[in-house]
Amino acid sequence: MSKEKWMLKLTIIAVVVFGLSYPAMALLENKFEKEVEKEAGAVKLVREVQRGGYDLVTTEELKQWIDSGKEMVVVDTMPYADSYKKMHVPGAVQFLFPIPDMIAWNAKETDGKSQDDFMQLLGSDKDQPIVIYCGFVKCTRSHNGASWAVKLGYRNVYRYAGGIFAWKGAKYPIEKSE
The missing domain is CATH 3.40.250.10 (Rhodanese-like domain)
Known part of the structure; x- marks a missing residue:
């Protein structure tokens, strides 16, 4: 297989891997941000219950x-x-x-x-x-x-x-x- 074909295959693999991993990283980041929201809501609820x-x-x-x-x-x-x-x-x-x-x-x-x-x-x-x-x-x-x-x-x-x-x-x- 020629060097050009190998480079093309590697480029395609890199694009596919990056293309698939980027959304996963974005989702992971969003997961952490959502956890902050969940925590705030849970603490607010607990404090209301304690106070009430x-x-x-x-x-x-x-x-x-x-x-x-x-x-x-x-x-x-x-x-x-x-x-x-x-x-x-x-x-x-x-x-x-x-x-x-x-x-x-x-x-x-x-x-x-x-x-x-x-x-x-x-x-x-x-x-x-x-x-x-x-x-x-x-x-x-x-x-x-x-x-x-x-x-x-x-x-x-x-x-x-x-x-x-x-x-x-x-x-x-x-x-x-x-």
């Missing part, structure tokens, strides 16, 4: 609770028309909470509804499990709702951090309100 004094429930756990008929109140904290009406966890009731952290300004009402309205929705049994959710992990509406429930004396409060996005991602049934 509630617990967490996973998608699978909530589904098992619902399937077993466990007595609880499930609260969707997103806007009625834009979200709850279109889709919510089966059996959930709606009570809108804002996205900004309510603990910082110690709110006594939200969306024109008071803490008394929220207590009426949750019921008088302070030991009954209360599950609060919003759209997804980064959404803080569920943190505000869970924090309010704890502040009002409820002792068995859970934040379903994955929210309706995780519920749908698990392909679990949803309800709609007409």
Whole structure:
């Protein structure tokens, strides 16, 4: 084989190897950057839970609770028309909470509804499990709702951090309100 053919083959191999490895290196770099985002989100969630004094429930756990008929109140904290009406966890009731952290300004009402309205929705049994959710992990509406429930004396409060996005991602049934 001539020297020119060898050089051509080596050039082609080099181009193919570089062409395949470059995207892999780019993906690897992106993987590290994404890990920083995941870490920030995880730490934010943990700190909210610590500050709010509630617990967490996973998608699978909530589904098992619902399937077993466990007595609880499930609260969707997103806007009625834009979200709850279109889709919510089966059996959930709606009570809108804002996205900004309510603990910082110690709110006594939200969306024109008071803490008394929220207590009426949750019921008088302070030991009954209360599950609060919003759209997804980064959404803080569920943190505000869970924090309010704890502040009002409820002792068995859970934040379903994955929210309706995780519920749908698990392909679990949803309800709609007409």
